[in-house]
Amino acid sequence: MTTPTDARIDHPNRSTTRTVRLLGAPLDLGADRRGVDIGPRAIRYADIAGELETAGVACTDSGDLRVPRLEQCNVPDTEDDAKYLDEIADVTAELADEVADTIADGDVPIALGGDHATAMGTIRGAARAADIGVLWFDAHGDYNTPDTSPSGNVHGMPLAAVTGTGEFDGLDWTTTPTVAPSNTVIVGARRLDNAERTALKESDVTVFTMHDIDERGITAVVEDALDIATDGVDGVHVSLDLDWLDPTVAPGVGTPVRGGVEYREAHAALECVADRDRDAELLRSVDIVEVNPILDRNNRTAEVAAELAASLLGKRIA
Numbered sequence: 001m002t003t004p005t006d007a008r009i010d011h012p013n014r015s016t017t018r019t020v021r022l023l024g025a026p027l028d029l030g031a032d033r034r035g036v037d038i039g040p041r042a043i044r045y046a047d048i049a050g051e052l053e054t055a056g057v058a059c060t061d062s063g064d065l066r067v068p069r070l071e072q073c074n075v076p077d078t079e080d081d082a083k084y085l086d087e088i089a090d091v092t093a094e095l096a097d098e099v100a101d102t103i104a105d106g107d108v109p110i111a112l113g114g115d116h117a118t119a120m121g122t123i124r125g126a127a128r129a130a131d132i133g134v135l136w137f138d139a140h141g142d143y144n145t146p147d148t149s150p151s152g153n154v155h156g157m158p159l160a161a162v163t164g165t166g167e168f169d170g171l172d173w174t175t176t177p178t179v180a181p182s183n184t185v186i187v188g189a190r191r192l193d194n195a196e197r198t199a200l201k202e203s204d205v206t207v208f209t210m211h212d213i214d215e216r217g218i219t220a221v222v223e224d225a226l227d228i229a230t231d232g233v234d235g236v237h238v239s240l241d242l243d244w245l246d247p248t249v250a251p252g253v254g255t256p257v258r259g260g261v262e263y264r265e266a267h268a269a270l271e272c273v274a275d276r277d278r279d280a281e282l283l284r285s286v287d288i289v290e291v292n293p294i295l296d297r298n299n300r301t302a303e304v305a306a307e308l309a310a311s312l313l314g315k316r317i318a
């Protein structure tokens with residue numbers, strides 16, 4: 001067999017042994033749609049561990065974080081500008097500790113969401129002992145603040161929180177950036193709220209939209225995104241919102257938006273990250289979020305999530 005890249009013949013999958021630790025984060029308090037709390041189970045059922053093993057990566061599982069049930073939370077009044085923020089702060093603080101411990105042990109944490117507020121924990125944990133950049137694969141910007149959010153749903157705000165943008169009452173850590181906006185890159189955006197779009201324009205966050213992907217191709221865009229995210233830092237966090245993909249590929253999400261990346265484009269994008277990681281070991285942590293089995297068809301979205309995780313961790317076809 002011959003393939004264009006010799007290295008791919010010699011080392012079809014990773015040669016160095018790395019261990020992934022799965023951290024279940026059944027968090028649904030940041031989203032309007034219940035059901036995203038079953039995401040971690042669905043992704044495990046889709047055999048993410050087996051998929052990762054085919055990528056030559058060992059896999060352990062820490063089980064699930066405890067998340068308070070909706071009925072145990074303070075009921076937000078409808079005017080609330082960031083619903084369940086206190087409870088989300090508690091859960092994500094615990095997740096941040098687990099992520100930091102995992103990295104200190106030399107493993108790669110993959111947080112299984114849960115809604116995208118999960119990233120407030122993973123990114124904080126990942127940034128505790130190193131400077132990191134962030135690759136944010138998403139249809140949305142998730143750059144709202146409690147002041148700009150049209151919904152009050154915290155899963156639309158994590159990127160603002162971790163870049164130190166806006167005021168989050170009671171969350172002291174948001175007053176300074178956890179990651180530099182100049183190392184923060186959104187890939188695949190196609191639905192931004194008006195105030196969010198303005199705020200992104202005024203920020204140093206880079207936004208590659210679906211238009212950029214249409215025009216330049218997914219690999220060129222992701223190569224640029226990697227250059228920006230990794231510039232001058234020690235590693236990168238990958239945040240994968242399944243609504244990044246087209247809803248025909250990943251229907252099981254709470255906020256689907258037509259016109260997303262196709263199945264093959266998604267793999268190509270994460271393979272680019274894996275290729276860079278193979279040379280430089282820059283992948284520090286991951287979250288896979290917004291899988292909602294209640295809205296899914298035959299667990300397809302969780303399966304896609306598991307398969308994409310393997311590509312990100314270095315699985316190759318040949």
Ligand SMILES: NC(=[NH2+])NCCC[C@H](N)C(=O)O
Pocket residue numbers: 115116117140142144149150151152153155156157192193241243255290
């Ligand atoms: N992680 C997500 N799915 N976020 C969707 C956010 C939707 C909308 N922009 C909001 O702030 O309410």
Ligand SMILES: [Mn+2]
Pocket residue numbers: 138139140241243244255290
């Ligand atoms: Mn999204």
Ligand SMILES: [Mn+2]
Pocket residue numbers: 116138140142155241
């Ligand atoms: Mn998101």
